[in-house]
Amino acid sequence: MMSxxxxxxxxxxxxxxxxxxxxxxxxxxLLWGIVTSFxxxxxxxxxxxxxxxxxxxxxxxxxxxxxxxxxPLIRWFTNSLVISVSHTLLVLxxxxxxxxxxxxxxxxxxxxLFSFLMATMMFPAVVNLIPLYKIIDLFGWVNSPIxxxxxxxxxxxxxxxxxxxxxxxxxxxxxxxxxxxxxxxxILRKVILPLIKPVLLVVSLFSFTGSWxxxxxxxxxxxxxxxxxxxxxxxxxxxxxxxxxxxxxxxALIAIVPTFILYLFAQKYFLDSMSLSAGVKG
Amino acid sequence: METVPATKRVxxxxxxxxxxxxxxPWLFLAPHLIIFGIxxxxxxxxxxxISFTEWDLISSPTFVGLDNYKEILLQSDSIxxxxxxxxxxxxxxxxxxxxxxxxxVPLLLASALNSKPMFWKFFQSLFYLPSxxxxxxxxIIWTLMFNVTYGPINNIFHLDxxxxxxxxxxxxxxxxxxxWWSIGGNMIIYQAALNGISxxxxxAADIDGASAFQKFMKITLPSIRGQILYTVVITxxxxxxxxxxxxxxxxxxxxxxxxxxxxxxQQNAFGSGQSIAGIASAMAVxxxxxxxxxxxxxxxxxxxxxx
Numbered sequence: 307m308m309s310x311x312x313x314x315x316x317x318x319x320x321x322x323x324x325x326x327x328x329x330x331x332x333x334x335x336l337l338w339g340i341v342t343s344f345x346x347x348x349x350x351x352x353x354x355x356x357x358x359x360x361x362x363x364x365x366x367x368x369x370x371x372x373x374x375x376x377x378p379l380i381r382w383f384t385n386s387l388v389i390s391v392s393h394t395l396l397v398l399x400x401x402x403x404x405x406x407x408x409x410x411x412x413x414x415x416x417x418x419l420f421s422f423l424m425a426t427m428m429f430p431a432v433v434n435l436i437p438l439y440k441i442i443d444l445f446g447w448v449n450s451p452i453x454x455x456x457x458x459x460x461x462x463x464x465x466x467x468x469x470x471x472x473x474x475x476x477x478x479x480x481x482x483x484x485x486x487x488x489x490x491x492x493i494l495r496k497v498i499l500p501l502i503k504p505v506l507l508v509v510s511l512f513s514f515t516g517s518w519x520x521x522x523x524x525x526x527x528x529x530x531x532x533x534x535x536x537x538x539x540x541x542x543x544x545x546x547x548x549x550x551x552x553x554x555x556x557x558a559l560i561a562i563v564p565t566f567i568l569y570l571f572a573q574k575y576f577l578d579s580m581s582l583s584a585g586v587k588g
Numbered sequence: 589m590e591t592v593p594a595t596k597r598v599x600x601x602x603x604x605x606x607x608x609x610x611x612x613p614w615l616f617l618a619p620h621l622i623i624f625g626i627x628x629x630x631x632x633x634x635x636x637x638i639s640f641t642e643w644d645l646i647s648s649p650t651f652v653g654l655d656n657y658k659e660i661l662l663q664s665d666s667i668x669x670x671x672x673x674x675x676x677x678x679x680x681x682x683x684x685x686x687x688x689x690x691x692x693v694p695l696l697l698a699s700a701l702n703s704k705p706m707f708w709k710f711f712q713s714l715f716y717l718p719s720x721x722x723x724x725x726x727x728i729i730w731t732l733m734f735n736v737t738y739g740p741i742n743n744i745f746h747l748d749x750x751x752x753x754x755x756x757x758x759x760x761x762x763x764x765x766x767x768w769w770s771i772g773g774n775m776i777i778y779q780a781a782l783n784g785i786s787x788x789x790x791x792a793a794d795i796d797g798a799s800a801f802q803k804f805m806k807i808t809l810p811s812i813r814g815q816i817l818y819t820v821v822i823t824x825x826x827x828x829x830x831x832x833x834x835x836x837x838x839x840x841x842x843x844x845x846x847x848x849x850x851x852x853x854q855q856n857a858f859g860s861g862q863s864i865a866g867i868a869s870a871m872a873v874x875x876x877x878x879x880x881x882x883x884x885x886x887x888x889x890x891x892x893x894x895x
Binding site: 320329419437526531 | 590612613614617620621624625629631634636645697698700705706707708710715718719721723725727732735740756768825828831832835836858869872875890
């Protein structure tokens with residue numbers, strides 16, 4: 307039997323050619339969007355089909371950023387930041403506390419409660435949409451960032467994820483601390499928390515991008531243009547500037563900058579997290 | 589001398605500890621449970637209840653029994669009957685068109701990436717990237733791609749196709765955008781799964797002279813069956829909730845042929861004019877039931893067969 311590595315290069319070449327072809331499909335829309343955002347409207351509509359701008363202009367960006375009356379882009383962007391950061395922090399706190407109870411503490415009905423929470427993941431969220439709006443309205447949170455910060459923290463998937471991670475930490479660690487007289491909360495803070503940072507980072511990335519990219523829910527709970535986050539606001543922008551693709555493109559690109567930057571810095575964690583979340587379920 | 593196994597001892601101490609203050613676990617659980625109760629549990633029951641009422645979102649709902657369901661399911665002269673049937677049909681069509689590609693394309697990409705050719709890390713990052721973008725931004729980018737006069741697609745291929753305004757191009761456009769936007773997650777899941785398959789299987793198959801296709805069907809697919817089941821179910825559920833793409837790319841057109849149920853639900857409950865939240869809720873319940881039934885069927889037919 308031949309064990310000498312006579313690797314057949316053909317599959318690798320086929321794979322490369324296929325990936326290259328697909329990569330072109332994936333990258334062209336992005337590049338096209340970027341160059342278009344630096345073209346003037348007149349050039350786009352009169353010069354005809356051309357990839358690079360004849361004259362690079364910043365007017366699409368400046369007019370969006372300067373004209374604060376009809377398109378408060380900076381405002382939308384800030385609203386999104388406030389919402390996504392607050393939502394992420396809230397989720398981190400709530401999920402850590404809850405996962406700790408399920409992983410480390412004993413109480414009556416623990417298994418039942420956990421199974422019940424997990425089972426609710428199967429429930430289609432679309433049924434909640436209308437009543438949830440009414441509840442937000444009753445609390446006076448329509449047009450308030452709270453409407454996007456708090457309700458999303460009801461999710462249970464992150465609890466499952468963090469609990470799984472905590473379960474892998476030996477119980478002896480808690481035990482040693484408990485012998486020294488540490489309370490449950492101290493154990494969580496001093497022993498567990500430093501060890502679960504990787505999974506908390508994953509939860510943060512998901513929560514931040516999920517909140518930043520949320521579309522349907524904010525388009526329902528915000529009707530005040532100044533209070534909106536940027537993702538649903540782009541739909542307004544589309545309505546206003548239907549005939550000005552260059553301007554729209556500048557707006558769209560500004561809206562994807564934060565998640566893009568996050569991806570640049572935490573790419574490994576994004577990719578790991580996908581397999582992590584599928585691994586525990588799959 | 590008495591010796592107690594370590595695990596047992598731990599459990600005893602733990603039990604003692606928790607008996608001393610058996611309400612502390614609930615302090616840890618309370619923040620989530622309160623939010624969960626108010627923003628998930630109550631809305632579920634409230635949502636099902638209002639589907640049996642006539643309601644305008646403002647005054648108190650009037651109980652009307654099964655009237656909403658009768659109207660949207662059976663009363664063929666009602667506009668809401670029309671909406672439910674159009675919306676549900678288009679939602680199902682969307683799922684039917686999109687889900688196979690959202691499984692197949694990432695599976696092919698993952699298989700190709702798995703052979704680790706040149707620049708595979710760059711390719712991987714690129715394919716995953718769009719799934720981090722907001723759908724509204726994605727649609728703005730693709731609206732330009734599909735533009736009739738200065739869109740790259742028509743210009744490169746010398747077409748004058750009205751992509752978003754005529755069929756079947758509107759569906760094709762929606763499928764392209766959705767695949768481009770959303771396959772990243774599935775691709776990573778398949779990559780991890782493929783990495784886990786032992787090389788020995790393939791080497792044994794090579795000795796037996798198996799073709800690449802045979803290897804894929806007999807080794808690869810069975811080995812990642814669990815991940816395929818998982819992705820089929822979550823992908824289907826996700827795409828039943830389609831809203832942003834048809835809303836912003838085709839506007840539900842041409843002539844409502846891509847108007848999905850969630851667009852009708854949104855319009856009836858929150859659109860301009862008086863809210864028809866009862867009818868909208870009944871539509872949402874029906875959509876929810878469809879999602880649960882389809883997901884269960886998939887689970888039933890694709891699950892691991894245990895002899």
